Amino acid sequence: MITERISKGGASLPLAHHLSFKTSTVDEAIAFAEGRLAATALRAPIGAPACDMRANHCPLAESDLWFCAYDFPVTLRFSEGAYLRLQVPWAGNGVTRTANADVALAPAMACISSADATIDFHQDFQQFAWRVPVVTLTRKLASLAGEAITGPLRFDAPLDLQSPEGQTLKGILVTLANAADHLSGPAGQLVLKELEQALVTALLVTGRHNHRHRLEGPAQGIAPWQVRRAEEFIAAHAEEPLTIEDIVAATGASARSVFRAFAQHRGYSPMEFLKRIRLQRARRLAESGTAALTVTEIALSCGYADLSHFSKDFLAAFGESPSAVLRRHRA
Missing domain, CATH: 1.10.10.60 (Homeodomain-like)
Incomplete structure (x- = not known):
């Protein structure tokens, strides 16, 4: 049985039963980020002592949920892709830099960004990273709005986790991660699929985007x-x-x-x-x-x-x- 890393509070990290990679060397951690996550390391410690980096990964029906703890400061540049990234910090601090904004990541502040972004992981920074295809969000938005969606879907990067909507979104995310760790079999997959759809809806309702008026405006009168x-x-x-x-x-x-x-x-x-x-x-x-x-x-x-x-x-x-x-x- 795999022994998972324990957080400072004594509890195992989220998605503990979905370990994808772990290492005690910085070089192996960078190799994983570049090979598996399609990232480029722009900054990393040289000759650093042993680290405790790990990445837990749960593939979902239409998206991918990661929990990453790098344990050392590093800057990663991610290339373009057909997905949006929701980062929900778990511990520590970081910064996500996009073409339009820099978002300081902290337990009270999440970030929605396109695949193309640069992320600074500070020492002991831990986060959820949910990658959801743009087509999945667009399809759900069309269903919720009851009309076809024309034009691209663009989100504002900052997402306040202290607002009622932000707390609800984070609650759904954590519930999804807990379900992934404790439910199995066909019935468990059904629960995960429903929670995934709830998370898609929560992101569309909570995040600020250019089609938000379709969800907030009154019905045609x-x-x-x-x-x-x-x-x-x-x-x-x-x-x-x-x-x-x-x-x-x-x-x-x-x-x-x-x-x-x-x-x-x-x-x-x-x-x-x-x-x-x-x-x-x-x-x-x-x-x-x-x-x-x-x-x-x-x-x-x-x-x-x-x-x-x-x-x-x-x-x-x-x-x-x-x-x-x-x-x-x-x-």
Whole structure:
């Protein structure tokens, strides 16, 4: 049985049953960071005495949860990747440097960063590092908001762990780590999968990001007649090759009035609304799991004449391709 490192308080470290690597030499620790974590060491002690570095790793259904304790000061540069990183300090201090901000890591302050970042691990710094694909977050955001997500997802780096939302997020993370250490078998995997989804939701609700308004704003309500009439027309003819002229003509108002009303009361244009309607219908068709249905048929039935354009819009909105949704629901 592996003997795990014990924290100064006398308890074993989180994810103790998921040891991925441990060493007593700085050189081996750096080799692990560069080989397994795709990092580059920018600063590390030379000729240092023996250390006690270890990394515990729990692969989840859609993400990866790490707990790392380097035990010596080191600066690591991480390369680009299609994931976001949530760092939740456990002990000690550190600093994460991104293109837009430097975040001082401490037990009361976490950090959300893209894969591309430089991290200073101070002496005896310990942390959770949760790597979650951007497509997973985008797909969950679309589900929570009830609409397609267009444009990239960008978070503010600092995340206050002392706020009620931050404490809740950290609580879910710690519960997930405890479950990973104590639950096993198919039933345990079900619990981990549900906790992972809860953590994804907590990050989207707690973190500040450019699509936050989709979760905080009120449901669509009363709008000027131009908007209501345009939306009714678009919903009834979304599968047709509509133009902005068609939409404006159906309202009986000027194009300028229609665009101004949409901007003020919806925050997007009539053509953006048309795209959202088409993509929502396409997702429902893909999720139907109909065996004979193809991506091309879905695209054409939802008003898309260009298959590559459809696939690109679908991926950007929901974080996965239409073919992937079809395969999953057929299975």
